[in-house]
Amino acid sequence: MLEVKGLDKSFGAIHVTRNVSLKLEKGERRVILGPNGAGKTTLFNQLVGELTPDKGSVILDGEDITPLGVAARAGKGLSRSYQKNTLFDELSLRDNLSLAAAIRTRASRSFFRDSLSDKGVAEIVAETAKLVHLTPHLDLMVSEVSYGIRRQLEVGIALATRPRVILMDEPTSGIGPEMSHAFHAMLNELPRDLTLLIIEHDMDLAFDVADSITVLNYGEVVFDGTPEAAQGSSMLKEIYLGSWEDA
Numbered sequence: 001m002l003e004v005k006g007l008d009k010s011f012g013a014i015h016v017t018r019n020v021s022l023k024l025e026k027g028e029r030r031v032i033l034g035p036n037g038a039g040k041t042t043l044f045n046q047l048v049g050e051l052t053p054d055k056g057s058v059i060l061d062g063e064d065i066t067p068l069g070v071a072a073r074a075g076k077g078l079s080r081s082y083q084k085n086t087l088f089d090e091l092s093l094r095d096n097l098s099l100a101a102a103i104r105t106r107a108s109r110s111f112f113r114d115s116l117s118d119k120g121v122a123e124i125v126a127e128t129a130k131l132v133h134l135t136p137h138l139d140l141m142v143s144e145v146s147y148g149i150r151r152q153l154e155v156g157i158a159l160a161t162r163p164r165v166i167l168m169d170e171p172t173s174g175i176g177p178e179m180s181h182a183f184h185a186m187l188n189e190l191p192r193d194l195t196l197l198i199i200e201h202d203m204d205l206a207f208d209v210a211d212s213i214t215v216l217n218y219g220e221v222v223f224d225g226t227p228e229a230a231q232g233s234s235m236l237k238e239i240y241l242g243s244w245e246d247a
């Protein structure tokens with residue numbers, strides 16, 4: 001479904017992504033772990049098309065999408081759940097989801113209100129709101145809701161574009177352990193054919209959702225395997241300097 005082959009990226013003398021290869025099957029939920037500065041976000045930016053790798057390729061369902069930008073990749077079903085400042089604060093949750101759904105139904109070129117009254121859009125919004133547990137909150141303004149609900153909405157916005165793969169960069173950052181576990185429970189209820197690639201800093205949280213774990217350290221893949229194997233790895237314990245014990 002999603003394959004990354006030999007990605008390499010440097011910023012001047014700083015070598016940030018070192019020959020990274022990954023393979024995700026359809027429906028797989030893979031978590032990318034790694035300490036601060038390991039290169040997780042830089043890798044992510046190359047996957048979504050915000051950064052061009054120096055070497056290597058990104059393949060989606062057999063197609064080389066490396067030359068494509070963010071919008072073209074999104075059009076092919078590779079969606080990013082954006083964090084922070086990407087929601088329209090003075091619009092309702094329903095309108096935020098409607099705009100995302102309108103892009104998918106290609107109604108986005110029509111006048112704003114026309115998009116919102118499109119029947120296909122309304123159906124997608126209702127379905128998406130249910131998936132991310134936002135149905136009771138749809139008519140609230142984004143500015144009125146908690147940080148946790150915003151995080152659910154960000155996933156909803158990605159889902160409303162009907163993606164095949166969603167990439168999330170630390171989707172639970174800043175919402176506390178209890179809400180993070182609830183957020184992951186929500187992710188676990190999403191349709192199983194949806195492929196998820198999630199960057200997480202906290203190993204404990206990674207185990208909630210991961211079918212497989214990739215660990216980056218100094219830009220390099222140092223572990224690729226099951227959560228059970230990751231838990232038993234003394235090398236990873238060392239990388240995380242004891243934080244593993246909490247996992």
Ligand SMILES: Nc1ncnc2c1ncn2[C@@H]1O[C@H](COP(=O)(O)OP(=O)(O)OP(=O)(O)O)[C@@H](O)[C@H]1O
Nearest residue numbers: 011014016034035036037038039040041042043201
């Ligand atoms: N545009 C850039 N120019 C120069 N250096 C950069 C740039 N972007 C990232 N870096 C450097 O690349 C390294 C990896 O950063 P990156 O943000 O990818 O790591 P990360 O694993 O996501 O870290 P964190 O968990 O702290 O978010 C860091 O040393 C960072 O300073």
